Amino acid sequence: KQEVTQIPAALSVPEGENLVLNCSFTDSAIYNLQWFRQDPGKGLTSLLLIQSSQREQTSGRLNASLDKSSGRSTLYIAASQPGDSATYLCAVYNQGGKLIFGQGTELSVKP
């Protein structure tokens, strides 16, 4: 059974710092992996989708990597801003198209 774990559960950093969010999954036979952000009381916003054949994907200040063999993905955020404060969710696609979520990392960027 696929399990997705995100560490740390919460992170507080000063503005301008570069940071890394971690995601690990127990079954390396995934299809794709998607990173989302969720603002309080809001829905999920898709940030990046990494296909299983890719090693990384970039969008602006965000860079996500995928290492299927070790069951890990990281989300790197460069030059963090207060507007980046949110919960970041990692999710993996299992066989049958099921999206399995981690419990998220709550990020707070202090001005």
Added chain:
Amino acid sequence: DTAVSQTPKYLVTQMGNDKSIKCEQNLGHDTMYWYKQDSKKFLKIMFSYNNKELIINETVPNRFSPKSPDKAHLNLHINSLELGDSAVYFCASSHAGEAGGSYNEQFFGPGTRLTVL
């Protein structure tokens, strides 16, 4: 705006009642989903429909019945509501994939916060 929309945004009701949540997407997607986010913020898939056909049905009580009148709509009807049904319900959509499931990027609606008293 191209998006996934849900109504209502908030739903407060008594135990035992029956309620529905509606979802619509105008992204031209073929596959739609319902997820439940519990009080600990954990998100779990409930159902998935591809072109009006049920393709994923997790171990959800049969009090929950999804209905897809067309590709752009997926509604969720809940009978005999219980306290444990209180959660945020999210609808999502994506392009269809190969037979057996879609692994394409999913786009989520704003959520419906259901409170059962």
